Amino acid sequence: MADTAMIAKQPKGRHKRKGNFKQRLLNQKYLQIMALLGVLWMLVFNYIPMGGIVIAFKKFKITKTIAEAPWVGLRYFKEFFADDNFVNIMQNTLGISLLKLLIGFPLPIIFALLLNEIRNVKFKKLAQTISYLPHFLSWVVLGGILVTWLSKTGVVNDFLVSAHILKEPVSFLGDPKYFWGLSLISDSWKELGWSAIIYLAAIAGVDQQMYEAATVDGATKMQKILKITLPSITGTIALMLILQISGLLNSNFDQILILKNQINVSRSQVIDTYVYQVGMTMGKYSFATAVGLFKSVIALILLFLANKTSKKCLGRSLY
């Protein structure tokens, strides 16, 4: 049972491979139709638009078609790497993402383990519900609230000053040095409960007999967590880790766009917001596409590497 459903297993149901291909297709016709719809959806919304990537290598004008645009090779990639902002943007993107990976990633696991140990069902449900709540607020709404809370006269400063943690109120959004931390804390707070769900589900799948056996052998609670629960959900953790690593250059676009302002821009401009600013509001679509493509290629390489490492070290992988 250590294998969770999330990880690809060997093709199951080998015994079903009877009859010829047509016969099987006919038998599964309803399932096939449903799967086909999904494939079709992917084709239309994910694969066909990918053709537009070519504009990263062309000088695209919005008044002309893509075919008419002249080829310019790697010009926009070079422009991006030579951009004054390049180093700064990469620093911010990687800085925020690594923080979220190192600190933001383990938090939901720990939270799930803690929740699992709560014996009082009512309290457990209450804790879960409260921790989910912020997830259901969109960043636009939450961002507006945070801007008010974090201002010099906001509740956060009121609390910190009256608790004598700070001597004087601090302008959290008005000082670039706080931005990375703010983005980590606010994101973790908002998504902690929600991200813990998947681990809770994995924990629920652990065979209870193991705990009973461990109890008989006289294991302590801590030993049970470390020796049974954690190893049992390693598969899920590995999967989530691989996905998170591949998204290293992704930032939480909504969150950063909302919390960013002209003072903290030196620490808050990330690839995603830069692409939005240059591509959407300044209309340089080719440049923005080139930056986006660069990001995707890095993500693919990271995914590949993470998967390979995981396969070697843990014997589990995405594919």
Add this chain to the structure above:
Amino acid sequence: MKKQFKKGIVLLLAATMVLSSVGCSKKKNDNNSKENQTVTTEATETDAATTEATDTEQTGEATPGWQEHADEKVDFTWYINFSWFTTPWGENLVSKKITEETGCNIEFIVPAGNEAEKLNSLIASDTLPDILTIGWYEGQVNQIIEDGMVYALDELAKEYDPYWFTVADEGRVGWFTKEDGHIYGYPNSSFSPADYEKYDNISSNQTFLVRKDIYEAIGSPDMTTPEGFKAAVKAAAEKFPEVNGQPLIPVGAHEFGATGNVSFDQYLCNFLAIPYEKDGQYYDRYTDPELVRWLKTFRELCQDGYLVDDIFIDKRAQMEEKIAQGRYFCMLYQRTDLQDQEKILYANDPDSIYIAVDGPKNSKGDAYTLPGTGINGWCVNMISKNCKNPDRAIQLFSYLMSEHGQHMTWLGVEGETWDYDANGVETMHDDVKELCNTDRTAYDQKYGADSTYWMFQDNAMALKWAQPTPEPLGQMERWTYPYVMTTSQYDISLVADSEEADIKAKIDNEWGVVLPKLLLSGSEEEFDKIWNDFIQKRKDYGLDTLIEKQTELMNEAKGKLGLQ
């Protein structure tokens, strides 16, 4: 039972799939045959043109085209490039009457969020609505004209509505005519330099505002010099640390954006009378020593804690709320932008309003040079090639441009909302005016005059029947009259996508980062260092190329206006 249910679902799924695949193939066809389609529509239009042309010949030349077709109903989609425009068509008196008189029904299309994003996607997908209203300064205007996405208005007028030439203002047509001899967009709010000589009640939008009660309580000090300004701000903050229990914001400003803050760059330049050109060259106004002097003054105020965080962080929504609460002491601000809040303050306490007073002046004490609207006006109106009835569209344009149309959009329906008074001057009925001044939303819903539909507003013509703006807004408007000047020759827009536009975008974005840094810097040395780095960076970006291009465009504009 269960099986039947299952079958039903499968059928439903199958149906969805078929439908969606039909949808896809149709879309694909649309894209493929885009060119074919344009060809066919053009062909039918030429047919229509010939019949139409014979019609006009029969009826004589200057009959308004709209009068002939009022019975033939036609629908237009009309794109407005401003997300704040939310008044629908067909619900109030004016729009109903216009539809009745012209036979044109209108559906407005307005961006939900970022305007550039919406406009760019409309252009890229070739789905521009029939009629377009876009600020003349947007780079996309030149783009869509150059790529032939809009009709030439003079050609349409020649074919379908010669009456257009009698209502179009010659000066404006001359200014907006492109090198190929055609005009593609007709402006609103446009004032020619001649208008400036003719009228003395042309106003500017830029004002220096102070909260009346606070300003008077500290003895109405002189705020035109850096010393006086600092002293006044400090006195106000000392005497009124709080407004209704919340801290006072001593100095207010517009929102800090990606390209700077108009309060601290453009408006301040205009108040300091920094020229637009020097020695025949387009002048780089932001580097003028007068501006630097005042920026340093603001830096000092910032260091002493009088430029509070709020102004750097707040977005428009927060600012509007704070203005309505009267939290700012003074600010360089657009007076028309706080009309609603001003009315709220006035209703609460007539002394708590904002009034315009003399603000920052340069070291020589020169009079302010506040730009009024120039020949470019505000927006241009265009007819896109996607429009199926360009004949009716140009006739609608003529209608709205004519004096009759201006009466309609400014004053409403004659006899119902206005009449000629004893002197033959158009006068709005008192009850209508009262509603307009007290509850604008209700007014828009019921009547929709007073330029609710401002797309063709002819402010120069409207001066004929203009009434003095009532208080509390009138004082701010009247204060600007003596300082207004025309800056048409300097209102130039670079072609989007050009090298110069690229340089300008880079410099503007850098300024957006540098300006708050300058104000927040801890010492004068730090300020100077940031400043010098910025000057160097602009040179590296290619400032000289940009200024050369701007000078060229400025001279071109002067030639067109006959100023040189």
